[in-house]
Amino acid sequence: MPITAEEISRILELVEKSSFDEIRIDDGELRIALSRNGVPGTDPVRPQPQPASAAAPAPAAVPAAPAPAPQALPDGNLIEITAPIVGIFYTASEPGAEPFVKPGQTIDAEATVGIIEVMKVFNTVPAGVSGTVVRQLVENGDFVEFGQAIFLVRPDGA
Known part of the structure; x- marks a missing residue:
């Protein structure tokens, strides 16, 4: 398509x-x-004409970058949950639905804290840490960068 x-x-x-x-x-x-500077690092690769009988090669898979590990912050032992990819952050599974998490809520490391949309593909964002959500740092519908802090969590036992 x-x-x-x-x-x-x-x-x-x-x-x-x-x-x-x-x-x-x-x-x-x-x-x-x-x-941004108007000159890409190298010329884009141009597709070569293929004979009608030749099958096009399969595109190479691009490995996904690993999600940044939750980072401990010096103030109050809070840990950041960060965006694993660039895109639009959503707090709920659909408009009008309850948010995945709210400040004050206790979560486990496997909990989904949001969704990031990239080119109409929706990617869940796992907490990666167990504890209590202290603060949401981005709003529903905000653009987020890779590694940007989206929640602050007080880890269990802190």
């Missing part, structure tokens, strides 16, 4: 709000290279 003009506009909005200097997107024969 090709990328729509609406999706390209959304990608441009996300890149503009991010701290990325350059981004590349490949979708079949469509390749997009964006750079």
